[in-house]
Amino acid sequence: MKHFYVNKEMVLKLDAVGFREKLAGCGQLSELKARLAEFGKAAKATRERQTKKLIPKLTSPTKNEIIDIESPKKAPAYERFHSLASPVPPSLTLPYHYKVLDEMFRGVDTVVSMLHQRSELCTFTKLKAAVELMVRRTFDVKNLGRIKAVYPTAYKFRQEKGLPRFGGKNSGYQLTLEAILEHPQNGTKKENFTAADLLERKNVFHRNLIDIVKKHHKEFLAKLDRPLKVPDDKITRWHPKFQLDEVPAVEPSSLPLPPDVTTFTTARDVLDQAKNKFTPRVQRALEIVSALSTSKDNIAEKTETRPATPSKTSNSSKKIALEGVPQSLLERIRAKEEKKLEHEMTRTPAQAKHIDTINRLPELVRILRTFFVTQKKVAIPVDDAVEKLSDSYKTALGKAESERHLKLMVELLPEWIQLVTVKKGSFIKINKNHDVQQIYAKLQKLLKQAS
Incomplete structure (x- = not known):
């Protein structure tokens, strides 16, 4: 076993070196702590500055900040969807030809919405084939004019040239239509054609048809022996004597025509246009035919305008049936019937x-x-x-x-x-x-x- 002997001076030297090293280490640690404290103060200051910038926006925003950040305020649902929730009374039925027109509009709107979603232009040739396939009826320009007369703000009609014809050549003008879609709040144009738009437009078209029938019904009530005045918004049933299926058809509105199209209404116009293209013999034959047709038309008009003689037997039978009945009693019965009819027409x-x-x-x-x-x-x-x-x-x-x-x-x-x-x-x-x-x-x- 070995023994080490250390001098006393050597021990003192070693102790002095270790003490200096310890002092040096203590100096570096205090400096590091001081730097960490300064860094913590700087981080705290930056956090305080950021919170001072963010707190005003969250607690007390100004009017300009609200307009920039928030989305535009929407109207309540009962206002936006009021047209969908207010149908006409179910007892107000339409004439048959009006129902057919309503079905045609539904088919037209469906086809136009499909082409609108595909960003494809809707021409009348495309529309005619698709609508006839849907409704199983003949669909022509006159039906489209009636739809425009009932709902004038539904479509925008134009005549455009150079479009590919459906199943034909690419020459001439074609009638095109585009759906008019607007936001109910600001009136701007919408890009998408939604199912809600289809339902709303269908209800608007149906209400317009009901309004047209109401006008004819109002004229009928005014022509009665004892005229009735019933508000349009309170009518829930038609008058029992009102001939619903005899309501005249909707007059078609005019659609845009090609700029170079000439129309002929009579044979005389055709002869004047093609005067120099036929031989004299053919011209004389056509003039004779047109003269005969005009004479037949005049005879038919005279027979139609001849007044019909009233039947004396019906009037005499009414007088015999009412003979001996006091006039005051008849007036009371008629007034009671009118009141009953008015009550039935306004019954919910x-x-x-x-x-x-x-x-x-x-x-x-x-x-x-x-x-x-x-x-x-x-x-x-x-x-x-x-x-x-x-x-x-x-x-x-x-x-x-x-x-x-x-x-x-x-x-x-x-x-x-x-x-x-x-x-x-x-x-x-x-x-x-x-x-x-x-x-x-x-x-x-x-x-x-x-x-």
Whole structure:
């Protein structure tokens, strides 16, 4: 084992060197700590500056900042979709040829929307083939003119030259149409054709057709022996004597024509145009034919304009039938009929449904009373009574409808039927000693008041 002997001076030297190294290390650590503290202060200052810039935008934005950042404010849904939620009364039906025109517009709008989505120009030749395939009817320029007359702001019509013809040559002018789509808020042009646009335009076209029929209906009411004045917005049914299918067709609006197209209305115009292209013999023959056709037209017009002689037998029979009846009584009857007709024309669908419900109650009262007599019970569950009414009525009546009739029965006839609710459920009780004829009389009186 080896022993090391260290001098005392050597130990002191080593201690002095280690102490100096320790002092040097302590100096570097304090400097590093000082630098870290300065860096922390600088980072804190930068964070404070950033928060001072961001806080005003989040807490108290100015008016200009709101306009720049926020999107444009939209109108409420009940305003934007008001046209979709306000259909015409279901009882106002259209004439047959108006329904056909409505179906044609739906086909036209569908085809135009498909071509619009593909950024393809819609020509009449393309439109005609597609619409005829959809509606299974002949579609011509006159139908397109009627659509324009009913809904003038639906399409923009133009005559354009040099377009590829559908199944033909590329020469001549073609009629093109483009859908007019605008935003309801600012009136700017829309790029996409959505399903909501299709539905809204369909409803607008249908309402325009109803308005046209309302004008003819108003003229009919004014021409009656005793004219009626019913507001257009309150009419829910047409007058019973109004001939709906005899409403004249919509007059077609004029569509743009090619600039170099000349039209001929009579044979005389054709002869004048081709005067120098035929031989004299052919010209004389055509003049004779045109003269004969004009003479036949004049004879037909005279026969049509001849006034029709009124039938004396019908007037005399009316006088004999009304002979001996006081004039005041006739006036009261006519006034009563007019009031009834006016009330029927302004009756809402809810009122009509209520009248139909009251009209069914006498038969349902008879069924319910017979059910109580056969069951020999004081009270019957509501579900059993509803099922019995639904199964025993002469026409199809659902359980929900039967329950609605039963509740109306309880409301209108409290002296005969009562609804009792206990822990086990709901039951109905009837007064078997009450005269049924009085119940029928009361229901007839209520029906008269409602109608």
